[in-house]
Amino acid sequence: MRFDILTIFPEMFASPFEHSILKRAREAGLIDVQLVNIRDFAEDKHHVTDDYPYGGGNGMVMKPEPIAKALRDVEGRSGKGKVILLSPSGKRFDQGIAKGLSAEEHLVLICGRYEGIDERVRESFVDEEISVGDYILTGGELPAMIIIDAVSRLIPGVLGCADSPEEESFSRDLLEYPQYTRPPEFEGKRVPDVLLSGHHAEIVKWRRKEALRKTLIVRPDLLEKADLSREDKKIIEDLKG
Numbered sequence: 578m579r580f581d582i583l584t585i586f587p588e589m590f591a592s593p594f595e596h597s598i599l600k601r602a603r604e605a606g607l608i609d610v611q612l613v614n615i616r617d618f619a620e621d622k623h624h625v626t627d628d629y630p631y632g633g634g635n636g637m638v639m640k641p642e643p644i645a646k647a648l649r650d651v652e653g654r655s656g657k658g659k660v661i662l663l664s665p666s667g668k669r670f671d672q673g674i675a676k677g678l679s680a681e682e683h684l685v686l687i688c689g690r691y692e693g694i695d696e697r698v699r700e701s702f703v704d705e706e707i708s709v710g711d712y713i714l715t716g717g718e719l720p721a722m723i724i725i726d727a728v729s730r731l732i733p734g735v736l737g738c739a740d741s742p743e744e745e746s747f748s749r750d751l752l753e754y755p756q757y758t759r760p761p762e763f764e765g766k767r768v769p770d771v772l773l774s775g776h777h778a779e780i781v782k783w784r785r786k787e788a789l790r791k792t793l794i795v796r797p798d799l800l801e802k803a804d805l806s807r808e809d810k811k812i813i814e815d816l817k818g
């Protein structure tokens with residue numbers, strides 16, 4: 578999959594795709610991340626990308642022409658991709674959206690700065706507006722990294738292992754069960770006996786119960802839409818006491 582990132586701070590992306598899984602995915606040609614500096618498409622002498630808001634008010638707004646030119650340049654070089662604007666007023670990013678995007682061939686991510694971009698860019702070019710959460714950041718760069726990371730690991734071959742069970746609705750809707758590795762005792766705390774028992778069926782049951790317990794305590798809202806069996810519902814009632 579190809580990702581084009583439009584930003585005035587391409588240097589911010591120097592490191593996130595250069596480690597571990599994403600580095601390997603790029604080397605294997607599974608993902609191709611290209612940075613497009615919006616400033617390169619500003620045609621005035623000082624390569625200005627922002628201007629005062631019409632109507633007054635605080636802050637600056639990103640001018641439409643450089644972004645439009647950058648988008649047309651991307652399209653000319655690599656065809657029409659799905660254009661995504663990172664913005665707090667977008668649809669909230671989650672695993673379902675990541676999964677949908679992982680089926681695309683080409684994503685173009687627009688990272689705004691300041692108070693945002695001129696509305697006409699949104700109207701003319703943006704296919705989808707996505708928010709990574711209800712908080713205000715200084716720009717769309719970190720959200721773009723989050724989206725590329727979450728989407729890339731869903732592309733077949735990127736994670737290495739054949740099928741990732743976490744993507745089944747069964748486990749996707751719950752928080753993770755606790756994980757342990759060696760040693761069996763650490764600072765007086767023992768790994769739960771069942772995990773050392775070798776009883777696979779018991780381990781599966783324990784993990785399911787612990788995932789339900791954790792979700793019930795931390796994110797009860799997730800249980801509303803979770804894919805729960807009758808057994809799960811009984812466990813939850815017991816956990817509630």
Ligand code: 4HQ
Nearest residue numbers: 663664689693708709713714716
């Ligand atoms: N911003 N999810 C303002 C965000 C944001 C978010 C990006 C701040 C765009 C102009 N983007 N700029 N939350 O807070 O995506």
